[in-house]
Amino acid sequence: MSSHHRCCGDQQFDQRSHCCCFDSEPLSPEPLNASCCTSPGSNHMGIAQTSPKCMSGKHPCGLGACFNPTTERCCVNPTSLQSQSYSHEGTLRQLPYLYNGASCGSQVYNPDSKICCAGKLSNRVLGKNLCCGTTPYGVEDRGVLCCNRTLHRVVEDGYQCSPGGHLYRPSRDMVCGSRVHLNDPGKHCCGEETYDPQYDICCNGHKWGGNKSCCGGKAYDYNSDQMKCCAETLYNLQVQDRLSEEAQCCGSVLMEAGSTQTCCSAPGLDLLYPTQPGFTCCGHRYPNASLWSCCAGVLHPRPEPHNTTKNVIPGPRLLPLGDLKTEVLCHSRVLLGTVESVSVKMNERSIVMVNAMYMLASRGHVNALPSPHYLTLPDHCSSPELVPGNTYIWVKMPFSDTIRFISDLSDHSSPVHSILSRCSKLDF
Secondary structure, X not given: OOOOEEEXXXXXXXXXXXXXXXXXXXXXXXXXOOHHHHOOOOOEEOOOOOOOOOOOOOEEEOOOEEEOOOOOEEEOXXXXXXXXXXOOOOEEEOOHHHOOOOEEOOEEOOOOOXXXXXXXXXXXXXXXXEEEOOEEEXXXXXXXXXXXXXXXXXXXXXXXXXXXXXXXXXXXXXXXXXXEEEOOOOOEEEOOEEEOOOXXXXXXXXXXXOOOEEEOOEEEOOOOOOEEEXXXXXXXXXXXXXXXXXXXXXXXXXXXXXXXXXXEEEOOEEEEEEOOOOEOOEOOEOOEOOOEEEEOOEEEXXXXXOOOOOOOOOOOEEOOHHHOOHHHHHHOOEEEEEEEEEEEEOOXXXXXXXXXXXXXXXXXXXXXXXXXXXEEEOOOOOXXXXXXXXXXXXEEOOOOOOEEEEEEOOOXXXXXXXXXHHHOOOOO
């Protein structure tokens, strides 16, 4: 702050009004009339003392020496290094070997006699050159195991550290999250608890009983007409005053009844728009069809306004599985498969699928198809975008090979089970 100021620990003081007392810990400036500054033989840095003028590249160390910071350390704390005598004004000692990382927190130390573990210094003992938290130990120490920076003393063999750092014995215990449970045959982890998948269901770490399906962290009866799951958000249709067959999802949002809203979807994105005449979905966008054309979810401006009143045969719609009407899903011969690759030839879209099968859920028929399986959509531009690696269901029109609906089943852990359980409530 001025030419009269000097350092005192991590503070500064004005030599004309204060002194630096070394009798306190940490170092602190005191007024000149304090006993620390006026008592004979007291330990302080007063106004008569000034830091030395050092050559270029060197810095003051206390009041009587200069040091080179690239090869030396200036040590003020006399407890940092043992077997050395230090003055309270700062002692200069040639310590080039301490420069490369031989510090423990704010202290410097001699690595030949000390070991630093998590900022704590301990006396070095032969063979104990590893750290477990603040405790040194040796790799050959018997009966110890370090888990998550905690050193455990074990008297039996067979103990291990879990991925979360908990001590357990695999032959006897199972670890769920941060809890250790006694191993119960047939049980699995569900969050911090255990559950039996034959009788319970686990939804995002929450255990539920009964034969139910998951919707996020909640469980519900998939066959119930009163509940609707929209992208892991569960709705009570009685509260919404809706019928299950009317209720449709747009991502995690339950759409309004009627034709007041339009949902436009693209992989990983669903947006809701107020329905407008002359507008149509193109991926997740909802443009004016007289000004824009759409090809596989990509917008292209029209050179001239286009008459949208003409009858245009729409391409297959991309719908959530829950929005497919029961009679369509259960009574149609559907194709299920995982997309491996997509290409375009002329105006057609060629799709290569693996793990493909035909299914007639109303009769419980599932027929596996040779892999790979090939599918061709006649109009590439009017078909929704497909993501390789995702699993889809293709619903054909009755007595036709024309694809009518497509649903992305990537969020379903068991697509076949999702379809069959949906249709199991029908009385055939």
